[in-house]
Amino acid sequence: MRSPKDFFAPLAVGAPEPLRQIPVPPSRMIHFFDPGNEKMAAKVPDLAKKVDVLLGNLEDAVRADRKVAARNGLVSIAKATDLGKTQLWTRVNSLDSPWVLDDLITLVTEIGDKLDVIMVPKVEGAQDIHYVDRLLAQLEARAGLTKPLLVHAILETASGVANVEEIAGASPRMQGISLGPADLAASRRMKTTRVGGGHPGYLVRTDPVGEDLNEGRTTYQQDLWHYTVARMVDACAANGILPYYGPFGDIRDVVACEDQFRNAFLLGCVGAWSLHPVQIDIAKKVFSPSPEDVAWARRVIAAMGDGTGAVMIDGKMQDDASVKQCRVVAELADALAADDPELAAAYDAAGKETSA
Ligand SMILES: CCC(=O)SCCNC(=O)CCNC(=O)[C@H](O)C(C)(C)COP(=O)(O)OP(=O)(O)OC[C@H]1O[C@@H](n2cnc3c(N)ncnc32)[C@H](O)[C@@H]1OP(=O)(O)O
Numbered sequence: 370m371r372s373p374k375d376f377f378a379p380l381a382v383g384a385p386e387p388l389r390q391i392p393v394p395p396s397r398m399i400h401f402f403d404p405g406n407e408k409m410a411a412k413v414p415d416l417a418k419k420v421d422v423l424l425g426n427l428e429d430a431v432r433a434d435r436k437v438a439a440r441n442g443l444v445s446i447a448k449a450t451d452l453g454k455t456q457l458w459t460r461v462n463s464l465d466s467p468w469v470l471d472d473l474i475t476l477v478t479e480i481g482d483k484l485d486v487i488m489v490p491k492v493e494g495a496q497d498i499h500y501v502d503r504l505l506a507q508l509e510a511r512a513g514l515t516k517p518l519l520v521h522a523i524l525e526t527a528s529g530v531a532n533v534e535e536i537a538g539a540s541p542r543m544q545g546i547s548l549g550p551a552d553l554a555a556s557r558r559m560k561t562t563r564v565g566g567g568h569p570g571y572l573v574r575t576d577p578v579g580e581d582l583n584e585g586r587t588t589y590q591q592d593l594w595h596y597t598v599a600r601m602v603d604a605c606a607a608n609g610i611l612p613y614y615g616p617f618g619d620i621r622d623v624v625a626c627e628d629q630f631r632n633a634f635l636l637g638c639v640g641a642w643s644l645h646p647v648q649i650d651i652a653k654k655v656f657s658p659s660p661e662d663v664a665w666a667r668r669v670i671a672a673m674g675d676g677t678g679a680v681m682i683d684g685k686m687q688d689d690a691s692v693k694q695c696r697v698v699a700e701l702a703d704a705l706a707a708d709d710p711e712l713a714a715a716y717d718a719a720g721k722e723t724s725a
């Protein structure tokens with residue numbers, strides 16, 4: 370464990386100063402694509418106009434014999450494409466794999482100035498972040514980078530969950546954490562074969578009404594991921610970094626995908642992964658607060674003046690705490706609306722309706 374006095378010191382001579390606060394541009398959807406897949410790569414310029422984050426994936430879902438093509442493809446795309454304000458992230462291979470060292474050396478050396486965040490899979494504890502932290506500092510120094518690369522961990526091992534608080538605070542590079550429900554299910558020996566989402570067998574049942582134990586008893590499906598998402602959100606919030614829901618594998622089931630994303634949004638996540646173009650608009654809709662919620666939040670903030678005391682609005686008590694809740698929603702809306710005139714207009718229109 371580094372002394373708090375040294376926490377913000379660069380880890381290599383010539384490496385850029387670590388950031389004191391992570392930037393928070395919109396990152397409602399982290400759109401995964403395989404940079405070695407020509408069809409997907411061809412869509413990057415158009416996708417860049419639609420998504421907050423483009424992620425060139427080098428890890429799982431890229432065949433072993435396509436790893437080098439994916440890595441080289443990402444280098445070419447990053448050099449050739451103007452992504453505008455859209456962030457460029459990558460997911461490198463896991464730290465025990467034969468590819469990760471070359472992933473990091475190549476990407477930082479060739480396109481370190483174009484990349485914003487490096488996603489590290491299968492993080493087990495702070496030691497994994499410390500390893501990446503020092504290596505990145507050495508590579509940044511050698512490449513002459515002036516802006517530090519940020520690190521995002523996937524929470525997808527039982528050890529990772531047990532150590533999530535120390536992972537979140539392991540380095541000033543830590544930008545955020547995503548839930549990885551597929552690897553996590555395997556690591557925990559959970560008995561679901563689905564990639565994220567619920568399971569019809571994970572339920573609670575109302576009490577029996579008579580002698581017949583099968584008669585008239587409603588069941589409610591429960592969220593398999595509630596505990597982990599909530600724990601991840603707390604670890605992130607306590608360390609000033611951002612939590613994300615990860616993949617939802619049933620691409621066809623856009624309805625359940627929206628539900629899973631919304632559960633994560635309500636619990637505090639700022640975004641989710643999109644694995645297929647059809648999931649982009651779902652994430653955009655869910656992780657942008659609704660116009661009605663924004664209108665309400667702005668109304669409470671206006672009514673609360675300096676933010677102290679208590680007022681009644683439409684029969685609901687508001688005080689210092691509830692105005693803070695409303696500021697979370699209103700500040701997110703302002704940040705998103707700043708770059709999205711359509712959203713800004715929807716928020717303003719809802720505000721006018723509420724005050725009419
Ligand atoms: C579970 C744990 C994890 O690690 S999740 C993260 C790793 N997995 C991934 O990154 C998967 C990314 N997605 C994919 O590989 C594909 O979307 C999968 C799921 C295989 C479906 O592809 P496919 O059968 O081609 O779907 P489709 O015919 O509906 O595609 C229509 C057109 O869209 C394209 N497309 C598909 N996915 C993407 C994507 N993620 N980014 C950009 N483009 C995509 C397809 O190539 C297809 O293009 P075209 O119309 O034929 O030109």
Ligand SMILES: O=CC(=O)O
Binds near residue numbers: 429490549
């Ligand atoms: O990488 C993601 C997962 O769910 O596993």
Ligand SMILES: [Mg+2]
Binds near residue numbers: 429490523549552
């Ligand atoms: Mg995984």
